[in-house]
Amino acid sequence: MDLIESIHDIPVQNPSVEDFSASDLKWIKFGTPEHHDDVALIPYARVDEFIIGECSNVECPTRFHIERGRKRSLGSLLEFKSDEYLEYRLYWCSFGPENYGEGGMILPSRRYRLNTRNRAARPQSMRGCTCHFVIKRLYARPSLSLIIYNNRRHISKSGFICHGPLDRDAIGPGAKKIPYVGHEIQQQTMSMIYLGIPEENVLEKHIEGIQRYCGPDLKLNSIAAQYVHKLGMIIKRSTHELDLDDQESVRIWTQRNKKSIFYYHDDEPFILGIQTEWQLQQMLRFGHRSLIAVDSTFGIKRLKYPLCTLVVFDSRQHALPVAWVISRSVAKSDVCKWMKALLGRVRTVDPTWKVNGFIIDDAAVDTDPIRETFCCPILFSVWRIRRSWLRHIVKKCRNIKLQREIFKRLGDLLYDPDSYLVLLDKFSQDFVDQTDFMQYFTATWLPKIEMWLTRIKTLPLASQETSGAIESYHVKLKLKLFDDSHLSGALERVDWLVHKLTTELHSAYWLDRYADESDSFQTVKDEYVNSTSWHRASKIPDSNITSLSPTIAKITSQNSQNSHHIVSNPGSEFAFCDCEWGLRGNICKHVVKVNAMCEGLEGYAGSLSFHSFQGLLVKMMVEKEDDSMEVDLSVAWLSQIYEQIRGLVELNKSTDIGTVVNGFGLKWKGKKGRTTVGSSWTLAQTLAKSSGDVVVRKKIRKRKRLSRLS
Ligand SMILES: [Zn+2]
Numbered sequence: 001m002d003l004i005e006s007i008h009d010i011p012v013q014n015p016s017v018e019d020f021s022a023s024d025l026k027w028i029k030f031g032t033p034e035h036h037d038d039v040a041l042i043p044y045a046r047v048d049e050f051i052i053g054e055c056s057n058v059e060c061p062t063r064f065h066i067e068r069g070r071k072r073s074l075g076s077l078l079e080f081k082s083d084e085y086l087e088y089r090l091y092w093c094s095f096g097p098e099n100y101g102e103g104g105m106i107l108p109s110r111r112y113r114l115n116t117r118n119r120a121a122r123p124q125s126m127r128g129c130t131c132h133f134v135i136k137r138l139y140a141r142p143s144l145s146l147i148i149y150n151n152r153r154h155i156s157k158s159g160f161i162c163h164g165p166l167d168r169d170a171i172g173p174g175a176k177k178i179p180y181v182g183h184e185i186q187q188q189t190m191s192m193i194y195l196g197i198p199e200e201n202v203l204e205k206h207i208e209g210i211q212r213y214c215g216p217d218l219k220l221n222s223i224a225a226q227y228v229h230k231l232g233m234i235i236k237r238s239t240h241e242l243d244l245d246d247q248e249s250v251r252i253w254t255q256r257n258k259k260s261i262f263y264y265h266d267d268e269p270f271i272l273g274i275q276t277e278w279q280l281q282q283m284l285r286f287g288h289r290s291l292i293a294v295d296s297t298f299g300i301k302r303l304k305y306p307l308c309t310l311v312v313f314d315s316r317q318h319a320l321p322v323a324w325v326i327s328r329s330v331a332k333s334d335v336c337k338w339m340k341a342l343l344g345r346v347r348t349v350d351p352t353w354k355v356n357g358f359i360i361d362d363a364a365v366d367t368d369p370i371r372e373t374f375c376c377p378i379l380f381s382v383w384r385i386r387r388s389w390l391r392h393i394v395k396k397c398r399n400i401k402l403q404r405e406i407f408k409r410l411g412d413l414l415y416d417p418d419s420y421l422v423l424l425d426k427f428s429q430d431f432v433d434q435t436d437f438m439q440y441f442t443a444t445w446l447p448k449i450e451m452w453l454t455r456i457k458t459l460p461l462a463s464q465e466t467s468g469a470i471e472s473y474h475v476k477l478k479l480k481l482f483d484d485s486h487l488s489g490a491l492e493r494v495d496w497l498v499h500k501l502t503t504e505l506h507s508a509y510w511l512d513r514y515a516d517e518s519d520s521f522q523t524v525k526d527e528y529v530n531s532t533s534w535h536r537a538s539k540i541p542d543s544n545i546t547s548l549s550p551t552i553a554k555i556t557s558q559n560s561q562n563s564h565h566i567v568s569n570p571g572s573e574f575a576f577c578d579c580e581w582g583l584r585g586n587i588c589k590h591v592v593k594v595n596a597m598c599e600g601l602e603g604y605a606g607s608l609s610f611h612s613f614q615g616l617l618v619k620m621m622v623e624k625e626d627d628s629m630e631v632d633l634s635v636a637w638l639s640q641i642y643e644q645i646r647g648l649v650e651l652n653k654s655t656d657i658g659t660v661v662n663g664f665g666l667k668w669k670g671k672k673g674r675t676t677v678g679s680s681w682t683l684a685q686t687l688a689k690s691s692g693d694v695v696v697r698k699k700i701r702k703r704k705r706l707s708r709l710s
């Protein structure tokens with residue numbers, strides 16, 4: 001075939017079939033006589049269909065993952081070649097690129113591998129496949145993508161077909177007959193076993209999975225039954241204890257799981273940073289230009305080393321753990337090391353990856369490492385302090401009226417941190433006879449209350465939805481970990497913690513996401529969707545709230561029309577509900593529902609996050625700025641945010657929203673007016689407690705709901 005040297009001579013192909021693959025395209029040699037590639041030019045809009053088509057290759061069914069990606073923005077290049085990229089993505093067959101085995105060494109070739117009796121050691125997913133391609137969205141023509149197929153055959157470095165029905169070279173007795181089990185099915189089967197789902201159900205799903213690739217076959221079914229049974233046995237017998245000595249055991253684990261570690265420091269101070277390949281993909285996907293939150297200091301009293309989890313918020317705004325760090329050290333230099341290693345790992349896949357906000361939940365957290373590494377604003381979530389206070393109030397005071405009052409009064413501290421000295425003084429006088437609680441409060445909180453309040457005053461606060469999502473993760477983690485605490489000494493071993501996290505917890509989250517995205521495992525999916533109070537609250541009809549006053553709200557139970565719950569201090573984040581879930585310290589669905597109903601009404605506290613948002617804007621308007629370029633930059637930023645908000649509003653055009661939008665327009669005055677930022681800025685007016693304000697916020701919320709459904 002002739003060599004084509006200019007991209008303009010390559011025809012654009014747009015196959016008429018829905019999902020298409022490499023075999024539906026005509027491949028063209030593009031480049032110079034010295035260096036050329038097989039390429040095809042397709043519409044950018046059809047890239048996904050090409051990838052789906054490539055995955056459903058009959059001979060080698062597989063998935064492709066993004067191994068590396070780069071992006072630039074339009075207008076960033078003054079001069080460019082016609083094949084320069086706007087977006088560059090390297091897709092690799094998920095059976096590659098490496099072939100990790102015992103000890104984390106890259107195996108030379110499975111053909112020469114020693115036969116082993118341990119069938120579990122036979123790699124099911126990492127087979128060293130070299131099949132990969134690049135998709136470049138063209139800088140000069142963004143509606144087109146250039147596919148560069150580097151290696152179209154699913155072969156290993158040594159040239160053998162390394163997966164799929166044609167791979168006749170499996171290892172182990174009877175392995176040749178064993179059907180291909182892709183990574184996804186293997187993960188699904190393992191997840192189900194870890195979650196304790198009965199073997200027959202696991203098998204049914206497993207067979208469904210492999211039949212997608214090879215069609216029904218009775219013989220295959222019996223092999224699959226053996227496979228599932230054996231996998232179950234292996235998992236049941238697998239132990240966290242790889243060595244009697246915990247430290248050595250962890251060392252062995254790290255040797256075997258190199259791909260799941262982003263930082264490891266064996267000596268004092270011990271630091272182990274865990275992130276699986278799947279977690280990395282989720283961090284790339286949901287963390288980019290979004291939020292990361294941290295559930296810090298988990299198990300500080302019970303575990304050998306406390307656990308810190310970084311979570312992102314997935315397509316349903318649920319917290320999804322994307323990295324675990326086990327360490328006692330909170331020294332700035334140590335935290336910097338693992339944070340930089342984590343960011344480095346993410347950036348090797350996508351150099352443009354960036355996070356827009358980092359939410360902390362402990363006032364003692366040093367914010368310098370976060371600022372230095374992630375270079376983004378830091379927010380504060382009050383879920384931990386709220387939960388801690390509520391649990392102790394319920395435990396240490398018997399009278400529910402007193403419980404409600406104490407909780408409300410502690411909440412007042414957070415709503416008005418400037419008057420805390422007066423408030424605290426009055427608080428200790430009024431509840432002096434509650435000796436149990438006051439002893440706890442004086443010993444635990446008094447010494448550090450100022451530190452917490454300073455954080456609350458100086459950092460923007462996270463919303464109740466975010467707090468609820470982090471709390472849901474925390475509760476799930478606690479349930480999974482302390483469920484095992486009958487194992488003597490388990491909590492004292494790091495290998496046990498590592499094992500629990502990477503098997504059971506990881507599987508649970510993997511299956512949740514899989515169920516949601518593939519719309520299968522209906523019960524798992526339903527449970528997952530309902531796993532935050534925010535979602536549970538959205539199911540409660542407004543009519544269930546039978547009475548609402550600034551002190552008490554009454555809400556009918558969904559299970560029985562005859563019973564109801566009382567939420568005291570409605571509208572505040574320190575609302576107190578008498579349901580069982582609420583009394584255990586959790587943000588319950590009743591509180592979320594009642595608070596949503598009170599939003600914007602006169603006489604209710606309102607959410608802390610909106611208070612802090614408002615405070616920030618007011619502060620900005622009051623403070624005089626010099627007339628520098630910094631002001632221009634800030635104004636540019638703000639107007640961008642403002643445009644975004646307006647865009648959201650316009651998306652929901654209805655009833656009186658038009659008048660709200662009209663009142664919104666940016667009306668710049670003369671240059672003089674601009675030097676004091678606030679005076680001419682109409683958004684200020686909308687922030688005042690007007691009815692318009694409420695409408696706008698409701699609309700945004702509605703828009704959020706819509707986007708979550710899609
Ligand atoms: Zn492959």
Ligand SMILES: [Zn+2]
Nearest residue numbers: 577579588590
């Ligand atoms: Zn409740």
